[in-house]
Amino acid sequence: PEDYRQFLLQHNGGKPEPDTIDFMEHSTPNSSDITYIYGIHSGEYWARLDWHMNTYEGRIIDEGLSIAGDSVGNQYVLVIRGHKKGHIFFWNHEEETDTPSFDNMSHIAKSFTEFIEKLYEYVKPNETEAERIVRENDLEALRRLLDSGYDVETLDEYNRTLIENAAIHNCVRMIKILFDRGAELRNALSFARKNYDFFPEHKASVELLEQLEKLRSGKSN
Numbered sequence: 019p020e021d022y023r024q025f026l027l028q029h030n031g032g033k034p035e036p037d038t039i040d041f042m043e044h045s046t047p048n049s050s051d052i053t054y055i056y057g058i059h060s061g062e063y064w065a066r067l068d069w070h071m072n073t074y075e076g077r078i079i080d081e082g083l084s085i086a087g088d089s090v091g092n093q094y095v096l097v098i099r100g101h102k103k104g105h106i107f108f109w110n111h112e113e114e115t116d117t118p119s120f121d122n123m124s125h126i127a128k129s130f131t132e133f134i135e136k137l138y139e140y141v142k143p144n145e146t147e148a149e150r151i152v153r154e155n156d157l158e159a160l161r162r163l164l165d166s167g168y169d170v171e172t173l174d175e176y177n178r179t180l181i182e183n184a185a186i187h188n189c190v191r192m193i194k195i196l197f198d199r200g201a202e203l204r205n206a207l208s209f210a211r212k213n214y215d216f217f218p219e220h221k222a223s224v225e226l227l228e229q230l231e232k233l234r235s236g237k238s239n
Contacts, residue, residue: 019096019098019103019104019129019130021104021129021130021131022085022096022104022130025055025130025134026057026058029055029057030057030058030059031054031055031056031057031058031059031065031067032054032055032057033053033054033055033217033219034052034055034134034137035139036137036138036139036140037051037052037053037137037139037140038050038051038052038137038138038139038140039051039052039126039133039136039137039138040136040138041108041124041125041126042124042125043108043110043124044124048108048124049140050088050089050092050108051088051089051140052086052087052088052094052137053086053087053088053089053217054086054087054217055085055086056069056070056084056085056086056087061218062218064087067083067085070084070085070087070093071083071084074093076118077114077118078093078095078109078118078123079095079097079118079119079120079123080118081097081098081099081100081102081103082095082096082097082098082107082109082118083095083096083097083098084109085106085130090111091111092108092109092110092111093108093109093111094106094107094108094109094126094133095107095108095109095123096130102120104128104129104130105125105127105128105129106125106126106127106129106130106132106133107120107123107124107125107126108123108124108125108126109122109123110122110123110124141153146174147159147163148163148168148172148174148180149174149183151163152180152183152184152187152189152192153187155187155189155191155192157191157192157195160180160192160195160196161195164195164196164199170196170199170200170201171201171202178205179201179202179204180192180196180201181193181196181197181201181202181203181204181206182204182205182206182209184196184206185206185207185209185210185213185223185227186209186210186213188210188213188217188219188220188222188223189223190222190223190226193206193223193226193227193230194226194230197230203227203230203231203234206227207224207227207228207231210223210224210227211224
């Protein structure tokens, strides 16, 4: 489809922001993220269109092309021929069948353009101020929060501190600010490395945290 061709020519894939989309799955409201839209290049396999074409050949419909994936391995399938050409479907890998068909996919959009236009930024209900600051990478708000006496070791519902969440979201400058304010690194480097396995832009967080771990280790010795 022409709109998808133009997207590849202009962007050749990438991580979308915002990255959340809603759809109906078996008449039930559902939503998922989009970790990466695949491109045509010789880079990392998880970002390549050809790798996913080979991986899902025979697993999704013949007239479908896997153009993107979510964070748990489900796929977004673009129909490239037939009466549904241009439409995009959600393919849930947990419902994979021996005979691929439209029956085990959920319709999302009538075109790639509509697919992109439907994306929105997910905001958790009852989001805390600390969570908002990290999500928006709001450095000035972070400084105000810390100046107010906020404990940098405060744990969220997932037992993560601010610096760990900053590492997950690749907020490089925020990591440095929190470290300078005395934040313990805990599992921040581990989180950053896991994301770097999928998202090359997280390299900056990994490199910074490696330096900070060496610095803190040197001080403790």
